[in-house]
Amino acid sequence: IAREIHDDIGGTLTAIKCELVPCLDNSSRAPEFYRNKAAAVESLVDMVIDSTRRIALDLRPGVLDCGIVAAVRWQAREFNQRTGIACVVACNCEEIMLDGDLAVAIFRIFQEALTNIAKHAHAAEVQVKLSEADNQVYLEVTDDGCGITRPDMNKVNSFGIRSMRERCQQLGGHFYIQKKKEAGTEVMIRIPVNGRVSSRDRLGGQEG
Ligand SMILES: Nc1ncnc2c1ncn2[C@@H]1O[C@H](COP(=O)(O)OP(=O)(O)OP(=O)(O)O)[C@@H](O)[C@H]1O
Ligand SMILES: [Mg+2]
Known part of the structure; x- marks a missing residue:
């Protein structure tokens, strides 16, 4: 529960902060700018309310109903819109069928990696690779x-x-983080794909 609160609600609160920071400088902007920011913050607050309910009920994030590839692409777009940092996703397949726990873990790790970039990296671009090979x-x-x-x-x-x-x-996988030689940071994970599930289970699945 602590991890879910940190990776989900913590990440969305960081996104709210990203929206608010430009409103607090001394530039005078058109009312439209502030209206757009208010609308963005309102929808993020709705996400926090939804996440709180989901975490309390031990449900997995709703966006995973569309599969991990779509969820990662969606999160990358949200991140780009929020921060202005380019976020390019490359996948070697249309969809990767994963059981509930594994999909949630990968999605949460991705969210935290992006939250860290928004908070600490001062980056201009993020490259994301999601792939499946040799049962990993x-x-x-x-x-x-x-x-x-x-x-x-x-x-x-x-x-x-x-x-x-x-x-x-916890899923028998490996996690690596390192500073790159040129510039920047690399987060890499590798997790075995064990219990494959039917798409019916995937769509209705609860986080275990
Ligand atoms: N992509 C990144 N680029 C540069 N520094 C990073 C990056 N990711 C993490 N860091 C550094 O590593 C530290 C630890 O990251 P970690 O995610 O564990 O904690 P945090 O983001 O500071 O706080 P939180 O507990 O809310 O996650 C950060 O404080 C930051 O200094
Ligand atoms: Mg962090």
Whole structure:
């Protein structure tokens, strides 16, 4: 529950902050700008209300009903609209059939990787690769920002990297994060795809 609150509600609150920050500088803008921001914040607050209910009822995120590939593409678009940072998604297939727990874990790890980029990276572009090969699902999220340092990875009161690693380990997978040589940070996960489920289960599934 702590991980769900952090990765979902924490991420949406970061998005609300991204919308509000430009309203707090001294530039005078057209009323239209503030109306658009208010509408964006309202829809994000609706998302927090929905997420609170879903987390309390132990339900998986609704966007996963469309499958992990569509969910990742949707989250990338939302992130780009919110932050102005380009977010390019490449997948080696139309859809990857995953059981409920695995889809939720990958989606939450992706959300936290993006939230970290919005909060810390000062990046201009994010590259996302989602793929399936040899019974493993892979997710790579690479930004071109300032790059994570070793002490950053071991901050005592930081929860996000720990949460991403724990989610992977619980599913028998691996989590890697590193500063890239040129610039930026790379998050990579690899998790075995075990219990494949029918699309009926996938559509109606609850998070376990
Ligand atoms: N993409 C990134 N680029 C640069 N620095 C990063 C990136 N991702 C994480 N970091 C650094 O790693 C630290 C730890 O990240 P982590 O997600 O664990 O915690 P956090 O984002 O600070 O807080 P939270 O507990 O809300 O997630 C961050 O504080 C930041 O300094
Ligand atoms: Mg974080």
